[in-house]
Amino acid sequence: MSNSFNALDTLDVGGQSYRYYNLQALADQYDLNRLPFSLKILLENLLRKEDGKNVTADDIKALCQWQPKAKPHHQVGFSPARVVLQDFTGVPAVVDLAAMRAAMRNLDSDPSLINPRSQVDLVIDHSVMVDYYGHADSLKKNTDKEFERNSERYQFLRWGQQAFSNFRVVPPGTGIVHQVNLEYLAEVVMAYEKDGETWALPDTLVGTDSHTTMINGLGVLGWGVGGIEAEAAMLGQAITMLIPQVVGFKFTGKLPEGATATDLVLTVTQMLRQKGVVGKFVEFYGDGLDDLPLADRATIANMSPEYGATCGIFPIDKETLRYMELSGRDQQNLDLVEAYARQQGLWRDTGAVEADYSDHLELDLGTVEPSLAGPKRPQDRVALKNAKAEFYKLLEEDEQILARDGIQKDEERFAGEGGQTAVNNTNLHERGAVEFEMDGEKHFLNHGDVVIAAITSCTNTSNPDVMMAAGLMAQKANELGLTVKPWVKTSLAPGSQVVPAYLKNAGVLGDLESLGFNIVGFGCTTCIGNSGPLHPSIQNAIRAGGLKVASVLSGNRNFEGRIHQDVPTNYLASPPLVVAYALAGSMCVDLINEPLGEDKNGKPVYLKDIWPSQKTIADHVTKALSSGLYQDKYKDVFSGTDAWRKLPVPEDEIYSWPDSTYVKKPPYFDGMTMATHDPEPIEKARCLVKVGDSITTDHISPAGAIKPDSPAGQYLQDQGVDPKDFNSYGSRRGNHEVMLRGTFANVRLRNQLAPGTEGGWTTHFPSGKQTSIFDAAMQYKDEGVPLVVLAGKEYGTGSSRDWAAKGTNLLGVKAVIAESFERIHRSNLVGFGVLPLQFKDGDSIDSLGLTGQETFDIEPVQGEPETLGVTATDDNGKQTRFDVKVRIDTAVEWEYFRHGGILHYVLRELAGGEAA
Incomplete structure (x- = not known):
């Protein structure tokens, strides 16, 4: 490594000497105080990785001279210290590594070169489903079912665990990757041995879950990437990026009584979405952090x-x-973190000098109020006081509901916060009531009824305050005799083993269980779509009445079709509000002014009657939680259960690919040679999918249930799999045949080429035949016709799903033309050889008059063009020509694209010593 700035130094902490790259070596030439915290971490990374090729002295100078307002233009290579995976994205990543080993052998090279170069931790946390709930044995039954469904996947991961070095697996039933990362894996400042010396460096990482950013709360720089990009990082490739703009978000004040961290984050999310921070770093600062x-x-x-x-x-x-x-970190680690952070200018004190930022926002924490977000986007915050009125508005605006329920809508619109509607003050939600029977009793299900109330892991179960608030509310509710409505499916899925331990210590776990919030598993459940089945009578009632029912969950994702296919409206909320809505049973109850239910004496009970004070919450957390609890629960974190340890493990260096519908050798490297070829021209392409704004990776590569009549369901049945054993799309991400058929198959996708439909439908041209997207793509493939996708703004928002790019590629899509892209999906498209093209400002599908029935000719890619011309020709021969921006943003991305994708690039580099 180079050391152009003479930054190599020694730091003594607690009698231990550490070698490190000292940022202060640059202080004489550059004012580092003006650099945001995050860019200082990135600067250290460049200093340490300077080699004159991947990182140069000019890269370091460019970061030191960062201009906050300037448009990002200088590319650098970021080398994270470690990689974290969850199993939905981790399994296909390991599948790709296994396939790359086979490809290396076919290229007459050493398969063992395919091996992680840095520490990789995979946490199996996305496979448990809520099949059983509301009973003491729910956890055991769900865990047994998880192993029954996923034994083939788990055997494969056990193979990976022994076949690859620097690769650890946290077994199922332990916790969720983000909470395990926060509570155990992260070191903040890492120490490692090399050449007889101990080195210190900032803990940095990337992960295959977009919520990897949770670790940012600990001061660790990291973010979510697609599985494709993560695999390259695992194999020693730097992640190329433009030095970003950094938006500063200043906190002042203190959260008021009754407001939770969830309410705060929903407020912050709304503010930052409105500001527009896609592709930027956000950095939180200010003296409000003193009380956060x-x-x-x-x-x-x-x-x-x-x-x-x-x-x-x-x-x-x-x-x-x-x-x-x-959380149980050792004292030497703590001492190193403080000494290193102070020495490097990474430490915050009250009243600290503010860095320079590209833009900034400010929030007085005292203004935060109880909130939810929904019904289908996390940024759509709704104040709790307005939640009932807003739901009534949804009903009033749904023409299908009004027509079905025989309601005449007045011209007067909804006004004010009091819930008055334009339907003559009728209880609109009750007009479509459907009778159902459960446990021998008859009930009515209405619009707005909450059929899923889930305290689900990831966002909130890592937060003892909001979890304790939920437990204390449950305790008070039980004392007063309140019960959860019978149509509500309740669940508690903690993110780590620590959560039930402190809830039990506080004496509130039993109260949650009494309300039906029994532990259903340790992992990502409802938020990822693993909410499991509804009771058949509930499901039938919803379908019979076309009911607009709801879920309330303490997660971070509520996109259309994600939580449950029969639940069209979904709300994010704090754990105590999840409990409150389970008690109320409906979104059409005003939790501020209307009772949740009645006590044992028939007296109405309001939310304020059971909501605990901040002091009460804090006192219980202090008494129930200790470092010893964390140390005890994490001492055997990699061991797993007997069922895990007894799985048979193949010992071959190269995976043998036994017959499986879960794990299948992918075709990406079939016929691959060391030679590269110019990208094929895209001529007379047809549009496979035409969509509007905010299409998520859920729409493109769905998680959740596989429908028997879908192409994926039909494929599995052809392989002898009974529908009851389908499991989920996420669990089958290691089988490209399933995922290919699941691409664009989300039940809420509205493809404008198949008007009047929802789901994975399109129209084949020029035949005009309406068919499934998969079948149309296969027909186009047989006809030798390349494909494009047309889209609006924010294409590819949501989870970092590599299959959204892989499936797009395997369907035969050569280019996606959109008004804008979300960061990770754009990168993944490039990483899998799909050309991301962006309409020029002012242009759109509508402004250009594109119907999607045209043929599309795109200028050949020669060199590294910033724009390309596109010609759309309709059936009458009329041509519409327009220019698009080529969204291949860095020189390294161009290398990936020319090789056909990032994995092909890495293979050729490793097999030949240099990329061809």
Whole structure:
């Protein structure tokens, strides 16, 4: 490595000497105080990785001379210290590594070169489903079912665990990747041995879950990437990026009584989405951090993908050390963090000098109020006081509901916060009531009824305050005799083993269980679509009445079709509000002014009657939570259960690919040679999918249930799989045949080429035949016709799903033309050889008059063009020509694209010593 700035130095901490790259070596030439915290971490990374090729002295100078307002233009290579995976994205990543080993052998090279170069941790957390709930044995039954469904996948991961070095697996039933990362894996400042010396460096990472950013709350720089990009990082490739703009978000004041961290994060999400921070770093600062616990910071950082930023980072300060001590980190680690952070200018003190920012926002924490977000986007915050009125508005605006229920809508519109509607003050939600029977009793299900109330892991279960608030509310509700409505499916899925331990210590776990919030699993459940089935009578009632029912969950994602296919409206809320809505049973109850139910004496009970004070919550957390609890629960984190340890493990260096419908050798490297070829011209392409704004990766690569009559369901049945054993799309991401058929198959997708439909439908041209997107793509493939996708703004928002890019490629799509792209999906498209093209400002599908029935000719890609011309020709021969921006943003991305994708690039580089 080079050392152009003479930055190599020694730091002594607690009798231990550490070698490190000292940022102060640059202080004589550059004013580093003006650099945001996050860019200082990036600067250290460049200093340490300077080699004259991937990182140059000019890269370091460019970062030191960063101009906050300037448009990003200088590319650098970021080398994260570690990679974290969850199993939905981790399984296909390991599948790709296994396939790359086979490809290396076919290229007459050494398969063992395909091996992680840095520490990789995979946490199996996305496979448990809520099949059983509301009973003491729910956890055991769901865990047994999880192993029954996923044994083939787990055997494959056990193979990976022994076949690859630097690769650890946290077994199922332990916790969720983000909480395990926060509570155990992260070191903030890392120490490692090399050549007989101990080195210190900032803990940095990337992860295959977009909510990897949760670790930003601890002052660790990292973000979510697609599995494709993560695999390259695992194999030693730097992640290329433009030095970003950094938006500063200043906190002042203190959260008021009754407001939670969830309410805060929903407010922050709304503010940042409105500001527009896609592709930018967000950095939180200000003296309001003095009163913002680490768990609250982590909750805000977790939601970074929801507000669109690459990361949402907090600085290192006394609160960082307090949390690290509480969560069981050793004293030497704590001492190193403080000494290193102070020495490098990474430490925050009250009244600190503000850095320069590209833009900034400010929030007085005292103005935060109880809130939800929904019904289908995390940024659509609704004040709790307005929630009933807003839901009534949804009903009033749904013409199908009004027509079905025989309601005449007046011309007067909804006004005010009092819930008055334009339907003559009728209880609109009850007009479509459907009778159903459960456990021998008859009930009515109405519009707005909450059929899922889930305290689900990831965003909030890492936060003891909001979890304790939920437990204390349950305790009070039980004392008063309140019960959960019978149509509500309740669940509690903690993010780590620590959560039930402190809830039990506080004496409130039993109260949650009494209300039906029994532990259903340790992992990502409802938020990812693993909500499991509704009771058949509930499901039938919803379908019979076309009911607009709801879910309320303490997660971070509520996109259309994600939570449950029969639940069209979904709301994010704090854990205590999840409990409250389970008791109320409906979105059409005003929780501020109307009772949740009646006590044992028939007296109405209001939310204020059971909501605990901040002091009560804090007192219970202090008594119930200790560092010993964390240390005890994490001492055997990699061991797993007997069922995990007894799985048979193949010992071959190259995977043998046994017959499986879960794990299948992908075709990406079939016929691959060391030679590269110019990208094929895109001529007379047809449009496969034409969509509007905010199409998410859920729409493109769905999670959740596989429908028997879908192309994926039909494929599985052809392979002898019974529909009851389908499991989920996420669990089958290691089988490209399933995922290819699941691409663009989301039940809420509205493809404008198949008007009047929802789901994976399109029209084949020129035949005009309406068919499934998969079948149309296969027909186009047989006809030798390349494909394009047309889209609006924010294409590819949401989770970092590599299959949204892989499936797009395998369907035969050569280019996606959109008004704008979300960061990770754009990168993934490039990484899998699909050309991302962006309409020029002012242009759109509508402004250009594109119907999607045209043929499309795109100028050949020669060199590294910034724009390309596109010609659309309709059936009458009329041509519409327009220019598009080529969204291949860096020189390295161009290398990936020319090789056909990032994995092909890495293979050729490793097989030949240099990329061809």
